[in-house]
Amino acid sequence: MSLQFNNEQMTEFKRLVAHYPVGKQKSALLPALNLAQDSFGGWLPTEAMDYVASLLKIEPIEVYEVATFYSMYNLKPVGKFVFEVCQTGPCMISGSDNIIAYIQKQLAIQPGETTKDGIFTLKLVECLGACGYAPMMQVGKIYREHLTKDKVDAIIEEYRMQVAAQN
């Protein structure tokens, strides 16, 4: 199998499993999939799910049924930065429609799509628990809140610079 955790990731995996009693290692499935997704390019190819199944000593189907249930698991490749914009009631009444339309225009993609350069993916999501700081989106592990058009421009620029710096 070519997909494997490196040493650091394996240490983290073992730390996650140690939270549960012996024989109840399946409980670590969600945290282990979070780790796998972070480790293998932001999404879960079948190979990654099978790998997690083998580590937890459970059947691959037990992983697939979980991976398809929870909204944070990406089952298709995504861009380096995924803009997950909240569209539920409290964000909607605070103007999320305009922000979503603006991001679509600036990145020239529709929800669910990735930019041609592979940097950005736009996803519309349901309530992220930031209703008082709306409109907002999640990017990776952080929340970007109180969004305005200017702020969206600055965020896009910030991530483009990050990618340019890495190349």
Add this chain to the structure above:
Amino acid sequence: MGVKLLLEKANVPGIRTYDVYRREGGYAAAEKALKEMSIESIVEEVKKSGLRGRGGAGFPAGMKWSFIAKPEGVPRHLVCNADESEPGTFKDRYLMEFLPHLLIEGLLISSYALGSNDTYIYIRGEYAWVAQILEDAIIEATKNGWLGKNILGTGFDCMIHVHRGAGAYICGEETALIESLEGKRGNPRIKPPFPAIQGLWMRPTVVNNVETLAAVVPIIKMGGEEYAKIGVGRSTGTKLISACGNINKPGVYEIDMTISVEDFIYSDEYCGGIANGKKLKACIPGGSSVPILPANLLLKTAKGETRYMNYESLSDGGFATGSMMGSGGFIILDEDQCIVKNTLTLARFYRHESCGQCSPCREGTGWMEKILQKIELGKGESSDIDLLWDIQRKIEGNTICPLGDAAAWPVAAAIRHFRDEFEWHINNRALSQTSNFGLQHYADPIHVPA
């Protein structure tokens, strides 16, 4: 200024760290509970306090604790529900982000009272940085002897584990949360057996909300009777309210449940009035699943009495003219907001979050979203309103878990109180997207901006 029991120290610089929290009197309640109190007396104080579950259902916490089975040789577990996902609700996030040690202290006392040696915090996956804050606080607490083996020489062992979910509203329902904690899809279980008898790994389990467990700290500190003196009637103690929508000061506020809804919205100490000089149209006072109320029924009950921010007053009038305290997610809609569109986003939310086990919820939530979408897009027919009503009636009460009810109530209340706005959309198809029904007779009768 109302009484602050939870957020009193939230603004102390560095309160997130162990040293500052301890210096400010932190862990004194844990010390008192573990060293001076019996397990029975801790449970008794929580019962006396009248503390009601802060996650939304409002079930008395002490009573829930007393149901836990204690079979010989079987481990018991306390699980902290930090899967905060009810639209409009962001109070637990605030508490965990700024006062992680308050939650850990509450968890320690509660774990001791319930005999849980391994306690789990199930936190929604999106709150990744909050999970890290909790992990860091747990390491600090362990280093200082508040977690681990033989805590304070009592012989009690306790470890707290942070478990990150992966995006599913349904995991806020306690049996779905347990399934998820076992590494499965978040499908709610049929009750009975209740978690108190067979929960996590079929062991006796208590699941409590973050705020509920944090409230155990002031209860132990001041005693249940003193705690019960704050507030009014069966709404004892303080409640965190996360206020959002079209107000001047969105945020998390701690209230003592004696304040009127009007004062809460208009006073500068809390919401600071409606934003941009607009008029108040409607409010969803307890998270997206509770009934929406037009301004006139929000500020005063149908009997014409002042409505207060507590369990009894917010539900005065039942669903006909009242709502619920719920999770404390307080969503304000101003005169520019469209009730049909707002209801549509909530219907979409519940369709997205339905786990799919029960047909009425799986199918019904999708139908409601489609019909609302049709009305919003200017393609509605006059029979659609009654059809929506019929569908929500057939979901409510016909599902394993309360998500079905939670999906039905917002639609029912929107039709009940704003039927003419739905009719306007249907009768003015061409206008339904370009203009708005607006305020009409739904204005707040008390506060009229100049």
